[in-house]
Amino acid sequence: MSITFADPTILSHDELEEGTAFAPRFDAQGLVTAVTTEAGSGRVLMVAHMNAQSLALTLETGEVHYWSRSRAKIWKKGESSGEIQKLIEMHTDCDQDVLLLTVEQTGRGAACHTGRKSCFYRIVKVDDGAVKLLDSGEPRLFDPKAVYGL
Amino acid sequence: MSITFADPTILSHDELEEGTAFAPRFDAQGLVTAVTTEAGSGRVLMVAHMNAQSLALTLETGEVHYWSRSRAKIWKKGESSGEIQKLIEMHTDCDQDVLLLTVEQTGRGAACHTGRKSCFYRIVKVDDGAVKLLDSGEPRLFDPKAVYGL
Numbered sequence: 001m002s003i004t005f006a007d008p009t010i011l012s013h014d015e016l017e018e019g020t021a022f023a024p025r026f027d028a029q030g031l032v033t034a035v036t037t038e039a040g041s042g043r044v045l046m047v048a049h050m051n052a053q054s055l056a057l058t059l060e061t062g063e064v065h066y067w068s069r070s071r072a073k074i075w076k077k078g079e080s081s082g083e084i085q086k087l088i089e090m091h092t093d094c095d096q097d098v099l100l101l102t103v104e105q106t107g108r109g110a111a112c113h114t115g116r117k118s119c120f121y122r123i124v125k126v127d128d129g130a131v132k133l134l135d136s137g138e139p140r141l142f143d144p145k146a147v148y149g150l
Numbered sequence: 151m152s153i154t155f156a157d158p159t160i161l162s163h164d165e166l167e168e169g170t171a172f173a174p175r176f177d178a179q180g181l182v183t184a185v186t187t188e189a190g191s192g193r194v195l196m197v198a199h200m201n202a203q204s205l206a207l208t209l210e211t212g213e214v215h216y217w218s219r220s221r222a223k224i225w226k227k228g229e230s231s232g233e234i235q236k237l238i239e240m241h242t243d244c245d246q247d248v249l250l251l252t253v254e255q256t257g258r259g260a261a262c263h264t265g266r267k268s269c270f271y272r273i274v275k276v277d278d279g280a281v282k283l284l285d286s287g288e289p290r291l292f293d294p295k296a297v298y299g300l
Contacts, residue, residue: 002279017264022274022281035185035194042192044185047248059276091270092283094262098197100270112244114167120241120250124172126209129152131172133242 003056008096017094025097026052031067036101036111039088045111046119048075050099062087064103081147083107108141113148115140153206158246167244175247176202181217186251186261189238195261196269198225200249212237214253231297233257258291263298265290 006023008016015021024032031049038045050058054065054074064085068075078084085103092099105111112119121138124131156173158166165171174182181199188195200208204215204224214235218225228234235253242249255261262269271288274281 003276003281005281020283022283033183033197035197037194042194044187044192044194044250047183047185047243059274059281090274091286092272092274093197093269094264094271098269099274100194114244119243119248121244122242124209124240124242124249126153131153131155131209133170133172136241 003059005052005055016096022092023096024052024055024092024099025095027097029069031069032097032099034066034099034101036064036085036103038111038117039102039104042102043118044120045103045105045117055099058087058101059090064101077111078107081107081110081113081142083110085111110141113144115142115144115147117141153209155202155205166246172242173246174202174205174242174249175245177247179219181219182247182249184216184249184251186214186235186253188261188267189252189254192252193268194270195253195255195267205249208237208251209240214251227261228257231257231260231263231292233260235261260291263294265292265294265297267291 006021008023008025011023026032030051034050035047036045048066051067054067057065064077064087066075084106087103089102090099109117116138121136122133123136125134156171158173158175161173176182180201184200185197186195198216201217204217207215214227214237216225234256237253239252240249259267266288271286272283273286275284
């Protein structure tokens, strides 16, 4: 990989928050949080993680790569499902430990492994002191059993 | 605090992902990731963390409380700056380790401690193999030196 990042530990607070050096603050596991939104609508599709290699691959190829914590490997989004994410834009936050991705969600338009567009298909509702989840009615765009054999 | 949450470790995979029990999967530090968006625009304002107490306080009071990792304490958003966040809606994701908050950002409308509306005010740009940050021109809505004495 040819893209490299600045070292956040040698930057001043002001350089980190106001400067032009891209210095992702990977955590103890070597990961940053990635929030992925849909181009056009701005809707939040999913939240995942990236290590340095998946971040570099994303910037180099224009296709989004995450780090799968459960499988402990690079995860090119859509490699199994066909739901590739094309990177349109990337932002970093003030202290450079979160990335905000704007993507075109290809395939059937489902970012979530359940077959829905977004992973955020349930609303947290408080009713008379009790908390429950309410399905927001987000449709499935594919059948996960057919796609993943789950 | 009166609001309590279900235990995710006793739920089946299907109950966790498709059920009505709200069972936040707090990590080893007792935290879930919270992505906060602006009501109306849907714009991502910030990303922070919540523990069980801050999550319960948020649902009970309708005002957003996070857990400050740097200060290791409950952090009512706006307690110093006046930039209170009123909770409009909350979603959870498929595996219940991320919360998506829709808020009305009160005060001067700045979620970021730098005085900007959003923490995502810099774009990651790749130019001829080198990566740099580009200021998106997001205006400051308050002067952080005046508000925090930084």
